[in-house]
Amino acid sequence: VWTFTVQRYAPKSPPFASTGAVFRPFVVAYVETVNGLRVAGIIESDPGAVRIGSRVELVSADDVPRFRLVAAEADRRTAL
């Protein structure tokens, strides 16, 4: 994770396609790949667990790139 923020409020619809009655904050990040490219996307993990430098893996790219913390990272954060 090169940098990130948390979308704390529901974006206006349209353009946002709300997925339910209760909005859940989500992490928006730029993820740096091994070749240095930084890609904007969403990290589908607990916002409190994400840090600059966290390792993530791509889980889908159907709409926008979507990532999650790699398991070891998530465990380490939980342990902390």
Place this chain on the structure above:
Amino acid sequence: VNAVDVVGVGLSGFGRFPGRTARDLALDAIRAALDDAGLTWTDVQAAYGGSDASGLADTLVADLGLTGIPFTNVKNGCATGGSALIAGTNAIRAGSSDLVLVVGFDKHPRGAFDPMPADWGLPESYGTAGLMVTTQFFGAKIQRYMYDHGISSRALALVAEKAFHNGSLNPTAWRRERLSVAQILAAELVSDPLTKYMFCSPGEGAAAVVLARRGLPANASASPVQLRAAVLRTRRFGTFEVFSPALPPGPLGSVSQDASVAAYELAGIGPDEVQVAQLQDTDSGAELMHLAECGFCADGEQEKLFAEQATWIGGWLPVNTDGGCLANGEPVGASGLRQVHEVVTQLRGRAGERQVPGVPKVGFTHVYGAPGVSACTVLVV
């Protein structure tokens, strides 16, 4: 090439004005600017202006008078006011007009902007997924900057504390209640690490500027301020901007740096000579980073500046003396010209309670906006 002076400036109120249209606010600002210059609408030889979301400036002739002058609509996002100012300046420099009116205005609904992806050359999925939100960029950019340069959350709060303090001294500001650092830090997060008091809000307002060829009789009575430079730049490859789907490898450039360097060169004046500045403060992180991007300090030096209160009205580089976007809100079309209004007011020594001591001689303004545009001016008395 003719030299250009600002001979009049005017503002409407900034905030929320139920029942008044953005055009009403624009007329308030224009009449104030013409009164300030000691001129009337019939003296104006050309006009440039616009809004981002509130209609066409040239329709204002219905209220101002059908004098037949060329009136050009300008729409250039956050640089709408700056672009109109540059167009007006060039008309005088080229000799096609001697006296030009420039106006910017807007009236935005409550809440964040809701841009549509197609208008920005992005896939629909960016909108449906929830990535067409400007506040995300500002949060993500300052988050990395804090990591790279050792900036604290408290520094972000200090910027907002100053903004609301200055707003409390400004009779036309929207937010005029002072807030403590503790209140600002404890407020709800909007886009981490920025709380709601660290963000400006889209709002309502208008600003107008009257420009004249230097040496005209009109200048004599109007306390002119020299417009030494007005410059617009768009992003180059490898900059980090609002709605960037990806960033290339390597160090990142800055469109604000490009625009400010060009403005300093044109003016023949460096950032070390600037005595009062207006820097885009969409959020407190933006003001903090723009201090470095516009050449006023090194990256990371902001903590030291803030500890010295260097950017307060009594400091060595007062920034956003009218409260900036944080205290005035952001009517997009008006913001750049509000900045010029404030610096001109400071250079004339007419800023009342918020006047910079000793009356500054050199001022600077800077706007930044999506999708990577910046406009800067250098003003001198």
